[in-house]
Amino acid sequence: MTVLRNGRVPQRRIAETVAAEIRDQILENEDYQLPTQEQLVRDFGVSYPSIREALRILETEGLVTVRRGNVGGAEVHRPDEMSAAYHLGLSLQAARVTLTDLSVGLQMLEPMCAAECAKREDRADVVVPALENAVHESAELLSNGSAFTHSARSFHDLIVSFTPNATIRYVVGSYVALWSAQEEAWADHSARHGEYPSDVEATEAVCAHRRIVEEIAAGRAEEAERLARGHLAATQAYVLDRFGDRIVNASAAMSRQAIQTSRRSRI
Secondary structure, three states: OOOOOOOOOOHHHHHHHHHHHHHHHHHHOOOOOOOOHHHHHHHHOOOHHHHHHHHHHHHHOOOEEEEOOOOOEEEEOOOOHHHHHHHHHHHHHHOOOEHHHHHHHHHHHHHHHHHHHHHOOOOOOOHHHHHHHHHHHHHOOOOOOHHHHHHHHHHHHHHHHOOOOHHHHHHHHHHHHHHHHHHHHHHHHHHHOOOOOOHHHHHHHHHHHHHHHHHHHHOOHHHHHHHHHHHHHHHHHHHHHHHOOOEOOHHHHHHHHHHHHHHHHHO
């Protein structure tokens, strides 16, 4: 640890040490609640400025949200696919990666998740019912424009979430979440300008989802993967036809996260 000539440890280094310990608690304990600043000062034996700097470090990492003012405090956020999607999106946006490039990558990765779902021995009890519910929900929204897209994208989220391998689940889940944010932004834009696809196209998407579920239920992994890849290419074409040359927008992932958080808070 770096020490100044007067023997004092720089405040920044103290804050980094405190932030590291709090970070470990957030990541290791699912129900971790951040103590008050007063309690943190007592627990760590450091100054208020050091605690505030530690919280600022964690805030920039997206692990906490610090509320200022009379109702101040800090809320903990465990990392998930959406937060990972945001940071992935920042990297892709900085590299000037286009939506076309992202779509091609997703066509390589997501369909194998459908295949893995079809290989699960418990698919009939765990996977299929959840996917069928998602299909039913989106089918109820066929005439509701962008609301249909938001619902239909949850089907893709579920496919990845049921992939047994945790590494694939989180990595591919981040790509799916990032694409979902771009597609939902397109859907909202198209609906506002009267350019959203007709109910016919939406019905085709629902039918494709049903066929994928049938193949998963039957345990036909190769066919489930093939259908998933074809469906992705077909639905992505709507977005790419208008916005394929656009650069990936990381802020769209944050907007989607905020919307989903708002919806969960109303349930």
